[in-house]
Amino acid sequence: MTSRRSMNAAIQIWSRALAGVGLASVLLIAGCTVGPKYHRPTAEVPATYKEVGDWKPAQPNDQTFSGNWWEMFQDPQLNALESQVNVSNQNLKAAEAQYTQARAQLRYQRADFFPTINAGASATRNRISNHRPASTVSNGITYNDFQIPFELSYQIDVWGRVRRTVEAYRDQAQASAADLAAVNLSMHAQLALYYFQARVLDAEEQLLNSTVTQYEHALELIKSRYAGGIASDVEVQQAETQLETTRAQAIDVGVARAQYEHAVAVLIGKPPASFSLAPLPLTMPPPVIPVGLPSELLERRPDIAAAERQMAAANAQIGVAKAAYYPNISLGAAGGFESSAITTLISGPSVLWSAGPSALLTVFDVGRRRAASDQAVAAYNQSVANYRQTVLTGFQQVEDNVAALRILENEAQVQDKAVVAAQKYLELANTRYKGGVTSYLEVTTAQTAALSDEITAVNILGRRMVNAVTLVQALGGGWNSSEIPQRPECCGKLTSTSK
Numbered sequence: 001m002t003s004r005r006s007m008n009a010a011i012q013i014w015s016r017a018l019a020g021v022g023l024a025s026v027l028l029i030a031g032c033t034v035g036p037k038y039h040r041p042t043a044e045v046p047a048t049y050k051e052v053g054d055w056k057p058a059q060p061n062d063q064t065f066s067g068n069w070w071e072m073f074q075d076p077q078l079n080a081l082e083s084q085v086n087v088s089n090q091n092l093k094a095a096e097a098q099y100t101q102a103r104a105q106l107r108y109q110r111a112d113f114f115p116t117i118n119a120g121a122s123a124t125r126n127r128i129s130n131h132r133p134a135s136t137v138s139n140g141i142t143y144n145d146f147q148i149p150f151e152l153s154y155q156i157d158v159w160g161r162v163r164r165t166v167e168a169y170r171d172q173a174q175a176s177a178a179d180l181a182a183v184n185l186s187m188h189a190q191l192a193l194y195y196f197q198a199r200v201l202d203a204e205e206q207l208l209n210s211t212v213t214q215y216e217h218a219l220e221l222i223k224s225r226y227a228g229g230i231a232s233d234v235e236v237q238q239a240e241t242q243l244e245t246t247r248a249q250a251i252d253v254g255v256a257r258a259q260y261e262h263a264v265a266v267l268i269g270k271p272p273a274s275f276s277l278a279p280l281p282l283t284m285p286p287p288v289i290p291v292g293l294p295s296e297l298l299e300r301r302p303d304i305a306a307a308e309r310q311m312a313a314a315n316a317q318i319g320v321a322k323a324a325y326y327p328n329i330s331l332g333a334a335g336g337f338e339s340s341a342i343t344t345l346i347s348g349p350s351v352l353w354s355a356g357p358s359a360l361l362t363v364f365d366v367g368r369r370r371a372a373s374d375q376a377v378a379a380y381n382q383s384v385a386n387y388r389q390t391v392l393t394g395f396q397q398v399e400d401n402v403a404a405l406r407i408l409e410n411e412a413q414v415q416d417k418a419v420v421a422a423q424k425y426l427e428l429a430n431t432r433y434k435g436g437v438t439s440y441l442e443v444t445t446a447q448t449a450a451l452s453d454e455i456t457a458v459n460i461l462g463r464r465m466v467n468a469v470t471l472v473q474a475l476g477g478g479w480n481s482s483e484i485p486q487r488p489e490c491c492g493k494l495t496s497t498s499k
Contacts, residue, residue, distance in 0.1 A: 032159065032160060033159070033160030033164060034159050034319055034322040035160070035164055035315075035320070035322045036315060036318055038315040040308060040312075041387065043387065043391040043392075044388075044391075044392075045391075046294050046395070048294065049294060049395075049398060049402060050399060051399045051403040052402055053406075067478045067479065068478075069188075069472050069477050070188060072287045073286070073465075074287075077195075077280060078192065081195060081268055082191060082192070085187050085188055085268060086184075088268055088270070089268065089269055091183060092180075095184070096180060098176055098180070099180045102488065105172075106166070106169040106172075106489045107489045109165050110166050112155065112157070112162045112165070113157070113162060113166070114154075115152050117151070119148075119151075121148050121149075122146070122147045123144070123146050123342075124145045125143070125145075126142070126143055126145055127141070127142040128140060128141050128142075128143075143340050144340045144341065145338065146338065146339050146340070146341070146342050148336045148337045149334065149336035150334065151332075151333070152331075152333040152334070153330065153332050154332075155331075156329045156330065158329055159323040164323065165316070165320050167319075168314075169313075170488065171310070171313035171316060172313045174488055175306045175313065177485055178303070178309060178484055179302070179303075179306050181302035181305075181483065182301075182302040185473055185476070185479060187267060188477070189469055189470070189472065189473040189477070190263075190267060191264060193466055194267070195277075196466060196469065197256075198257055198260040198261060198264070199281065199462075200282050200459065200461070200462030201253050201257040201260070202257070202279045202280055202282065203281035203282045203458045204253055204455060204458050204459070205250055205281075206279075207454055207455065208246055208249050208253065208455075209250055211246050211451050212243065212246050215246055218239055218443070218447075219236070238440050238441065239444070242444050242447060242448075246451070261276065261277045264277055282465065285412075285461065285464060285465075286467075286468035289405070289471050291398065292475070297391075297394050297395065299481045300479060300480060301475075301479075302479055304390050304391055304394055305481040305484060307383070307390040309484070310383050311387050313383075314379045314380040314383040315380050317379065317380070318376040318377055321373040322373060324369045327360060328360045329357060329359045330359075330360075331357050332355065332357075332358065333355035334352075334355070335351070335355075336351075336352060336353075338350055338352055397470070404467040405467050405471065408467065411460055412457070412460045412461065415453065416457060419454055419457050422446070422449045422450040422453040422454075425449060425450070426443075426447060429445070429446035430446075
């Protein structure tokens, strides 16, 4: 019988508490959310890219590229290296951890939508002082106090402070997701840049080594002519100077080549000592990069998406600041059992409880809330400016790389003609020298011109590959803002980082 009364008493306590939570829910539904409603600010977007013109229009099947954009270069060695970035790159792992933190912070803030319930137990033995002022409790007695308390607290979100806070953290988590995609794109692009720059040096080294072989044969010829009294010692020294200078150039290429190899190793999460990049001279020109329309760039670049989400978060923080002008309404409930004897602790007469709402309004704060509101508005204006600047920077990067690819393509065509002309000049100089018409100085001049033109042609090809990669990065690498999780607190890794 006592146990039943105890159970009924406990039920009575929590039924009143739950009734209070239900009333709070009604107030929450009837409440309002203060602060401005978010609308994405406009940004100036041109109709077309100025530098594109009619340059190499993409075919219909080239209008988009996938997340694995590096596959368009059709380089198996590059594909194998890029596949290791998602697994082992430490910068990417750090960005993933940052995104996980943002999701955890969002879940932490969402907990304010629900009441907090605490429970405990205590057992104490107390003695009243004999010198205590007169009270209802006899002085000098010793007694036990056993308690099993329960507490419920709930802040009613009448003015939308919690909703705005959760909204801000959700936007920040989405911005962190876009930041993760931006780091992912940057790491893959950086790897491709280092890889192609290493391949350019491989091509340059191959050219220099081939030239060294030719110069060695030329030196042997001149030495034979000198032994026969046809050539002078000056011509021998000229040939040796040309040969050793070119050998030094071929050796010097190894410095930058080693550095790019080490950089590739770090990007795939390996110490440079345990990684080597097989030489592979660059020969193929870059593929056609579909540019699309400027308006599409707002959805294709993760840094623009991150700036837009930060802007939305700043807008929500204005609502949080505005909610401080309204009273905080809370519901509290406490109950449990208390007795001086543990045998009667769980019984009807031992039940205690209290419940009721409370409201707290700041009447005077010397302008603190006004300052917080002004700060939130200024932070939003700053985020708007950052967003528009990010958009402008994106357009600039696309225009820069499109112009570079277009101009370098024309330069490569002209440079190829210069290489052909230099080879003919060298052939004529050799013929004239062997015929005794001219000195070897004309041959060395022709050799220097031919080598310089060939190295320039190789470097132009390398610059074209670098600009192709940076153009892909400027266009977002096949990413789209639809990949941002709409509910970050319940989602795992982004699709863009698991490809």
